[in-house]
Amino acid sequence: MDLSYSPEERAFEQExxxxxxxxxxxxxxxxxxxxxxxxxxxxQEWHRILSAKGWLATTWPKEYGGPGWTPVxxxxxxxxxxxxxxxxxxxxxLAMLGPVIQTFGxxxxxxxxxxxxxxxxxxxxxxxxxxxxxxxxxxxxxRADREGDHYVINGQKTWTTLGQFANKIFCLVRTKxxxxxxxxxxxxxxxLDTPGIEMRPIRLIEGGYEVNEVFFTDVRVPVxxxxxxxxxxxxIAKFLLTHERTNIAGVGSSMQxxxxxxxxxxxxxxxxxxxxxxPLFAARIAxxxxxxxxxxxxxLRMLFQAQKQGHPGPETSILKIKGTVINQELRDLARRAxxxxxxxxxxxxxxxxxxxxxxxxxxxxxxxxxxRKTSIFGGSNEIQRNILTKTxxxx
Amino acid sequence: xxxxxTEDRQMLADTLNRYLxxxxxxxxxxAVAYEAPFHDPAKWSAMTDLGIAGxxxxxxxxxxxxxxxxxxxxxxxxxxxxxxxxxxxxxMAARLLGAAGADMETLVSGExxxxxxxxxxxxxxxxxxxxxxxxxxxDGYVLNGRKSAVYGGxxxxxxxxxxxxxxxxxxxxxxxxxxxxxxxxxxDGGGAAEVLLEDAPATLLLADASTAVxxxxxxxxxxxxxxxxxxxxxxxxxxxDYLKTRKQFGRPIGTFQVLQHRTVDLLxxxxxxxxxxxxxAASLGEDDATLKIAMAKNLIGRAAxxxxxxxxxxxxxIAMTWEYSVSHYGKRLIMLDAQLGDTDQCLSEVxxxxxx
Numbered sequence: 001m002d003l004s005y006s007p008e009e010r011a012f013e014q015e016x017x018x019x020x021x022x023x024x025x026x027x028x029x030x031x032x033x034x035x036x037x038x039x040x041x042x043x044q045e046w047h048r049i050l051s052a053k054g055w056l057a058t059t060w061p062k063e064y065g066g067p068g069w070t071p072v073x074x075x076x077x078x079x080x081x082x083x084x085x086x087x088x089x090x091x092x093x094l095a096m097l098g099p100v101i102q103t104f105g106x107x108x109x110x111x112x113x114x115x116x117x118x119x120x121x122x123x124x125x126x127x128x129x130x131x132x133x134x135x136x137x138x139x140x141x142x143r144a145d146r147e148g149d150h151y152v153i154n155g156q157k158t159w160t161t162l163g164q165f166a167n168k169i170f171c172l173v174r175t176k177x178x179x180x181x182x183x184x185x186x187x188x189x190x191x192l193d194t195p196g197i198e199m200r201p202i203r204l205i206e207g208g209y210e211v212n213e214v215f216f217t218d219v220r221v222p223v224x225x226x227x228x229x230x231x232x233x234x235x236i237a238k239f240l241l242t243h244e245r246t247n248i249a250g251v252g253s254s255m256q257x258x259x260x261x262x263x264x265x266x267x268x269x270x271x272x273x274x275x276x277x278x279p280l281f282a283a284r285i286a287x288x289x290x291x292x293x294x295x296x297x298x299x300l301r302m303l304f305q306a307q308k309q310g311h312p313g314p315e316t317s318i319l320k321i322k323g324t325v326i327n328q329e330l331r332d333l334a335r336r337a338x339x340x341x342x343x344x345x346x347x348x349x350x351x352x353x354x355x356x357x358x359x360x361x362x363x364x365x366x367x368x369x370x371x372r373k374t375s376i377f378g379g380s381n382e383i384q385r386n387i388l389t390k391t392x393x394x395x
Numbered sequence: 396x397x398x399x400x401t402e403d404r405q406m407l408a409d410t411l412n413r414y415l416x417x418x419x420x421x422x423x424x425x426a427v428a429y430e431a432p433f434h435d436p437a438k439w440s441a442m443t444d445l446g447i448a449g450x451x452x453x454x455x456x457x458x459x460x461x462x463x464x465x466x467x468x469x470x471x472x473x474x475x476x477x478x479x480x481x482x483x484x485x486x487m488a489a490r491l492l493g494a495a496g497a498d499m500e501t502l503v504s505g506e507x508x509x510x511x512x513x514x515x516x517x518x519x520x521x522x523x524x525x526x527x528x529x530x531x532x533x534d535g536y537v538l539n540g541r542k543s544a545v546y547g548g549x550x551x552x553x554x555x556x557x558x559x560x561x562x563x564x565x566x567x568x569x570x571x572x573x574x575x576x577x578x579x580x581x582x583d584g585g586g587a588a589e590v591l592l593e594d595a596p597a598t599l600l601l602a603d604a605s606t607a608v609x610x611x612x613x614x615x616x617x618x619x620x621x622x623x624x625x626x627x628x629x630x631x632x633x634x635x636d637y638l639k640t641r642k643q644f645g646r647p648i649g650t651f652q653v654l655q656h657r658t659v660d661l662l663x664x665x666x667x668x669x670x671x672x673x674x675x676a677a678s679l680g681e682d683d684a685t686l687k688i689a690m691a692k693n694l695i696g697r698a699a700x701x702x703x704x705x706x707x708x709x710x711x712x713i714a715m716t717w718e719y720s721v722s723h724y725g726k727r728l729i730m731l732d733a734q735l736g737d738t739d740q741c742l743s744e745v746x747x748x749x750x751x
Contacts, residue, residue, distance in 0.1 A: 001464050002397055003677040009396065072396045262749070276749050286745040290671070290690045297670035301398050318663050385659040386652075393635055393658055395649040 035363030433586025443505025474625025481547025
């Protein structure tokens with residue numbers, strides 16, 4: 001056992017810092033710092049910068065154009081990106097579809113799909129959940145009927161994150177009906193400019209717009225857009241969800257959130273002293289800091305385990321459960337630290353001189369509400385517990 | 396960075412686990428742990444012959460270990476088997492003797508059993524507030540005061556005692572027979588003592604001992620964290636096994652989701668406990684050891700209580716009985732929190748780091 005960074009790892013850390021210092025555009029970092037709402041152009045701009053450096057597809061093997069990083073390098077990159085307020089990399093093409101195509105795609109699909117992800121040319125979004133198929137994903141009803149060389153897709157997908165910026169979508173569709181729900185699902189790739197697709201925004205709890213409903217009416221998709229075998233989509237769906245969990249601990253983001261909470265609690269005064277000197281509030285910070293300190297190691301241990309096995313295992317559900325709870329707790333503390341100053345609707349106080357809280361904390365309440373999603377999406381924390389029950393406990 | 400045990404440490408763990416499984420099964424353990432002298436001197440000797448004391452001492456001081464991960468390997472194994480042998484005193488004494496540059500041959504061989512007396516009734520964890528004093532007398536010193544919760548003190552040869560000498564904390568060595576040692580068995584097994592010092596003759600080991608004492612406390616806390624991880628592992632295994640076999644309403648109780656999800660939460664917390672203990676072990680001897688180890692002891696205190704209480708609850712009545720192993724694991728997991736700084740004490744120590 002050895003938790004220290006090697007000289008090579010330290011050099012890499014410095015390289016990442018230098019890169020972020022010179023290459024992360026100020027207007028993008030400022031937008032992240034202010035609490036989120038990034039335009040599609042900003043995200044795309046950052047993706048292209050990373051792509052040019054060869055650091056966009058951080059989890060991909062070298063043969064597909066990934067940087068071939070070790071788990072420690074990936075950890076360092078994540079931590080530094082958060083420290084410098086770089087946007088989170090949009091995961092749907094890179095962390096989800098990429099590994100699927102590399103594992104289940106044919107040679108033509110590898111040639112057609114992977115370069116567009118790697119160059120940030122294509123923006124993929126996800127067509128998994130449906131109004132009637134959330135946690136019980138296998139009950140999905142969107143159907144794809146074969147007509148000659150095409151599938152004709154009809155149905156509705158939902159919770160499609162950042163679909164408003166995407167040009168492509170990967171979907172789970174039903175291709176067989178007289179069987180167990182899991183046995184009749186296929187995985188298909190769809191161009192969003194195909195006639196018959198309509199995307200509608202869903203406004204979220206805090207007022208923001210990041211997810212969509214997607215309606216499919218007689219959408220004709222070439223049969224060669226099927227990934228893997230027909231009716232084998234459930235295997236791919238599960239594979240993809242495991243990969244979705246690899247970076248889900250959000251350690252870098254929580255480390256940054258912890259620093260923000262501490263800074264805020266030093267600035268806010270209550271009972272005639274900085275809030276951080278209030279024993280009750282300091283205790284709340286300390287407890288979550290300790291949980292995060294453990295989470296860093298849990299995350300690294302599991303990254304190493306995944307590297308050894310060649311793929312992430314079911315134990316990554318632990319990262320999802322605990323990582324999201326830690327992050328939510330930190331967002332809660334940031335909101336509480338502001339007290340009544342957290343209340344103004346973002347943008348409601350237009351005169352900067354009258355703002356109740358510093359500009360970079362104005363969205364703390366909104367962030368708190370928005371982050372309630374993390375224990376729900378990507379397989380709710382209850383679904384993660386079911387996965388662990390089956391695989392780790394064998395109950 | 397890597398998370399694999401070295402071959403030597405893996406061998407030590409295997410040897411110790413095998414010995415404890417063969418020689419220190421639950422029935423033996425309970426027979427030993429609750430009757431004076433609350434450990435088994437023959438087994439103590441057998442275990443020191445296996446090198447358990449030596450593993451807690453650095454090579455340059457006559458042992459073959461002494462690093463954070465040597466300590467965690469030993470104490471995780473002890474915790475798995477709920478072993479009551481007083482190696483916590485050995486470890487903490489080794490840190491103090493090491494700081495003094497004293498000879499450790501009989502500590503490593505097991506010939507001398509050490510206990511360490513730091514805390515007092517009114518200063519259980521806050522060692523700045525102790526009342527025991529030392530005064531020069533002839534060639535040596537005499538001590539006056541009362542040391543509380545001296546683990547292993549019920550059957551120690553030498554007790555290392557923290558006392559103020561002219562207002563400065565110092566460590567003295569006291570022969571157990573020179574003090575009034577009031578020994579007792581503990582509710583979770585094993586023994587300890589109240590050590591009453593009335594002009595007890597003592598040898599000065601370390602003047603100005605603050606740094607060495609903090610290091611001994613850090614090492615002791617780390618050992619308790621690892622012991623808890625071991626005890627939690629066993630408790631968890633027994634629980635999962637029980638959930639598979641115990642039937643109610645015509646089916647194994649492990650098929651009930653209300654128990655499944657709670658069990659997964661224990662798994663999660665045990666993994667976190669293991670992680671923070673690794674983090675603490677890596678820090679021992681480094682500048683940030685006191686903070687990192689206080690963090691670990693806080694998380695361990697929370698996790699251990701959760702595992703103990705939930706394992707008892709999910710078992711039902713059987714875990715309330717003396718006969719069933721989980722009752723003893725539960726007691727140990729709860730009570731070790733109070734050793735060398737509990738959950739709240741450690742949390743407030745972490746909070747001190749925000750004052751700067």
